[in-house]
Amino acid sequence: MNSNGDLARNLERAEALVREAAGAGAELVALPEKWSLLAGGDELLAGAETLDGTAVTAARSWARELGIALCAGSVAERLPDSGDRVANTSLLIDPEGNVVARYRKLHMFDVDVGGVAYRESATERPGEEIADGEAGGWKVGLTVCYDLRFPELFRILALRGATLITVPSAFTAATGEPHWEPLLRARAIENQLFVLAPNQHGTAPPHYDSWGHSLIADPWGRVIASHDRGEGIAVAELDLAELERVRRELPSLGNRRPDAYLWPNAQKEEPQTSDE
Secondary structure (H helix, E strand, O other): OOOOOOHHHHHHHHHHHHHHHHHOOOOEEEOOOOOOOOOOHHHHHHHOEOOOOHHHHHHHHHHHHHOOEEEOOOEEEOOOOOOOOEEEEEEEEOOOOOEEEEEEOOOOOEEEEOOEEEEHHHOEOOOOOOOEEEEOOEEEEEOOHHHHHOHHHHHHHHHOOOOEEEOOEOOEHHHHHHHHHHHHHHHHHHHOOEEEEOEOEEEEOOOEEEEOOEEEEOOOOOEEEEEOOOOOOOOOOOOHHHHHHHHHHOOOOOOOOHHHOOOOOOOOOOOOOOOO
């Protein structure tokens, strides 16, 4: 998608794409980050909704009508106690239209890249919990965009039984070309699961320039479907037997040594000195 600050326009485009995917045989559909409202600052805060608002209600109705599971990318969730900040929230919706998992983005995109200063924490409040849920016979782990750079999150989801992880994103063009596909493939390879990564594309006010290149990766790290540029869909058939084969023949998850893994001491160590 190429979402912007126009909720009605974004919902119209999202519905058309969800219906197109379902018509192509998709049983699980994922939308990108902030599919219903991609805007900055005051516009994001003004347009944020509770989870019974227009965007989520529409997404639930699409899932129910089409009989599909739907990862409703992420939405700007208005929180009752957050003051002037919102949550960046991803939802997993089952084919009956029920929300079976809710994830609030953990990692805030506070970076300077491509000549733009991004400060998500100025308008968004980070979540505190990892989330997954069952949909269509799959254990789905939820992440959002910048979370892709934190492999601990993906490993925990894998150890909790995830067979598929969604990464709805508005990944920047500046970082997308060198980082997007390698990181997604790495997360799929090291955790031996499927990764679904729908991304925003193109420009949107005030400073968004998203890379596009939505893709689906399998547990061997192969890109099995992609949509490089422009609005559209990518569809693939996911084979749970392939995941089981990879984990059986190359059992890296089973070969872990958790007792040997110690986190570095949080306290800063004194630098080593030498008499030489």
